[in-house]
Amino acid sequence: MKLELRGITKRFGALVANDHIDLVVEPGEIHCLLGENGAGKSTLMNVLYGLYRAEEGEILLDDVPQHFTGPGDAMAAGIGMVHQHFMLIPVFTVAENVMLGHEKTNFGGRLNLTAARQQVREISSRFGFDIDPDALIEDLPVGVQQRVEIIKALSRDAQVLVFDEPTAVLTPQETDELMVIMRQLKAAGTSIVFITHKLREVREVADRITVIRLGKVVGEASPSATNTELASLMVGRPVELTVHKDPKIAGEAALVISHLSVIDHRGQLVVNDVSFEVKAGEILAIAGVQGNGQTELTEAIMGLQPRVTGSIVLDGIELRRESTRKVLDSGVGFVPEDRGEDGLIAGFTIAENLMLDRADGAPFVKAGALQLGSLAEFAEHKIVEFDIRAQGIGTHAGKLSGGNQQKVVLARELSRDLRLFVAAQPTRGLDVGSIEFVHSRIVATRDAGTPVIVVSTELDEVVALADRIAVMYRGEIVGIVPGTTPRDVLGLMMAGELPDSAEAAA
Numbered sequence: 494m495k496l497e498l499r500g501i502t503k504r505f506g507a508l509v510a511n512d513h514i515d516l517v518v519e520p521g522e523i524h525c526l527l528g529e530n531g532a533g534k535s536t537l538m539n540v541l542y543g544l545y546r547a548e549e550g551e552i553l554l555d556d557v558p559q560h561f562t563g564p565g566d567a568m569a570a571g572i573g574m575v576h577q578h579f580m581l582i583p584v585f586t587v588a589e590n591v592m593l594g595h596e597k598t599n600f601g602g603r604l605n606l607t608a609a610r611q612q613v614r615e616i617s618s619r620f621g622f623d624i625d626p627d628a629l630i631e632d633l634p635v636g637v638q639q640r641v642e643i644i645k646a647l648s649r650d651a652q653v654l655v656f657d658e659p660t661a662v663l664t665p666q667e668t669d670e671l672m673v674i675m676r677q678l679k680a681a682g683t684s685i686v687f688i689t690h691k692l693r694e695v696r697e698v699a700d701r702i703t704v705i706r707l708g709k710v711v712g713e714a715s716p717s718a719t720n721t722e723l724a725s726l727m728v729g730r731p732v733e734l735t736v737h738k739d740p741k742i743a744g745e746a747a748l749v750i751s752h753l754s755v756i757d758h759r760g761q762l763v764v765n766d767v768s769f770e771v772k773a774g775e776i777l778a779i780a781g782v783q784g785n786g787q788t789e790l791t792e793a794i795m796g797l798q799p800r801v802t803g804s805i806v807l808d809g810i811e812l813r814r815e816s817t818r819k820v821l822d823s824g825v826g827f828v829p830e831d832r833g834e835d836g837l838i839a840g841f842t843i844a845e846n847l848m849l850d851r852a853d854g855a856p857f858v859k860a861g862a863l864q865l866g867s868l869a870e871f872a873e874h875k876i877v878e879f880d881i882r883a884q885g886i887g888t889h890a891g892k893l894s895g896g897n898q899q900k901v902v903l904a905r906e907l908s909r910d911l912r913l914f915v916a917a918q919p920t921r922g923l924d925v926g927s928i929e930f931v932h933s934r935i936v937a938t939r940d941a942g943t944p945v946i947v948v949s950t951e952l953d954e955v956v957a958l959a960d961r962i963a964v965m966y967r968g969e970i971v972g973i974v975p976g977t978t979p980r981d982v983l984g985l986m987m988a989g990e991l992p993d994s995a996e997a998a999a
């Protein structure tokens with residue numbers, strides 16, 4: 494089906510999120526939308542999906558104007574969407590989620606569910622998915638949950654499929670598999686809109702590329718364009734894609750972790766007897782495929798995991814039995830993996846989120862009174878410094894674009910006096926320009942003498958930042974190797990093998 498957006502304009506108060514946007518997606522085309530954080534990509538897709546009403550403009554499907562009053566209309570017209578934040582219900586099964594809101598066969602739950610199960614099997618076999626219709630969503634890995642979203646859309650005969658940053662949460666292998674799925678869909682004539690910040694993916698699958706900046710279409714790019722060309726078109730200035738980093742001048746071991754083990758809420762041993770040190774002025778990157786214990790390791794350091802054994806000593810002080818409050822107060826900065834869940838309060842303003850863990854003392858609270866003036870000044874400054882795109886410091890965090898939410902968390906955590914900085918997936922969802930900035934801030938934190946732990950599933954990020962790299966596999970550290978270790982060696986380690994050469998180097 495051919496999709497055409499004509500002159501779409503969407504405002505939020507004074508902010509023009511989409512400014513007369515034109516876009517044509519031909520049948521069987523993979524059309525990439527590129528643009529900075531806050532450029533207006535998700536907004537445009539939410540207009541298409543009937544979630545927002547545009548003030549101006551038209552949506553045409555096969556040249557017929559459409560009038561959507563909600564997602565139900567958009568779905569009925571053949572539009573499906575895999576959202577930036579999944580919309581599945583965790584405690585329901587795959588089939589129940591696929592069935593939800595379905596118009597078809599609505600004669601009581603039982604019949605409905607049987608039909609939904611059958612549909613899950615049918616679509617799964619078409620795409621070679623291995624999905625049990627009766628599995629609970631919360632038990633499935635993220636990559637599989639995403640396939641359920643795809644099945645859900647296809648079960649409604651979607652002919653236009655929108656993927657809003659689907660790869661931000663996927664492992665490299667899951668990403669490759671998604672690319673295969675997109676090509677299959679394309680071959681079947683589905684029109685695809687694909688949003689991503691990863692230029693490699695764009696060059697791999699895009700038939701056409703449209704670049705949006707500050708709510709406007711600024712041009713089309715060729716899929717054969719180089720990373721540098723795409724990046725500068727997006728950001729409107731040249732972008733350095735490599736991090737400048739002087740050799741480290743590391744000091745004493747500041748963080749010493751010994752024989753740390755974590756048992757998770759299901760009773761599984763997810764971190765198994767891990768020991769390592771991080772020196773002052775050093776970046777230790779923790780690499781590995783998602784789900785090998787990295788998350789639980791950082792949560793253990795932050796006092797967020799209840800069942801931990803071993804010890805976590807920072808500057809000579811044992812943190813293991815301390816509360817998260819105490820850990821933060823002792824000067825540990827933390828960027829959690831899931832910003833929506835653990836990093837921000839959606840109903841609070843940017844300014845409030847920037848002072849979250851400092852609400853009980855100077856400079857924002859004096860003699861029990863909130864110092865609104867100094868908070869406003871601080872927040873204004875951070876918005877400029879971290880390039881947070883928003884109407885103002887009073888904007889609710891939940892209204893920010895995905896990448897800008899991440900910037901608020903980074904701005905807060907990097908603006909304190911730190912004795913340790915722990916960042917999990919610090920640049921997830923950020924555009925190339927913002928990644929450049931955040932990486933330089935992380936290096937500056939190191940250069941100021943702070944020990945830094947960066948957990949990342951992105952090898953590019955690991956290689957760019959790390960002085961040393963610890964690779965985790967099934968809850969254990971396979972090895973700790975120099976930051977200059979070649980990628981193929983890291984790849985092997987991520988699969989649980991420690992090549993002799995790596996062992997010697999460590």
Ligand SMILES: Nc1ncnc2c1ncn2[C@@H]1O[C@H](COP(=O)(O)OP(=O)(O)OP(=O)(O)O)[C@@H](O)[C@H]1O
Pocket residue numbers: 505508510528529530531532533534535536537882883884892893894895896897922
């Ligand atoms: N519901 C809303 N209310 C107010 N402002 C909003 C709302 N949704 C989005 N915005 C604003 O509209 C602008 C565009 O946001 P959008 O989410 O479309 O960006 P994006 O291109 O998807 O960015 P990202 O790459 O970070 O996901 C941002 O400035 C955002 O703060």
Ligand SMILES: [Mg+2]
Pocket residue numbers: 534535536577657894895
């Ligand atoms: Mg978005």
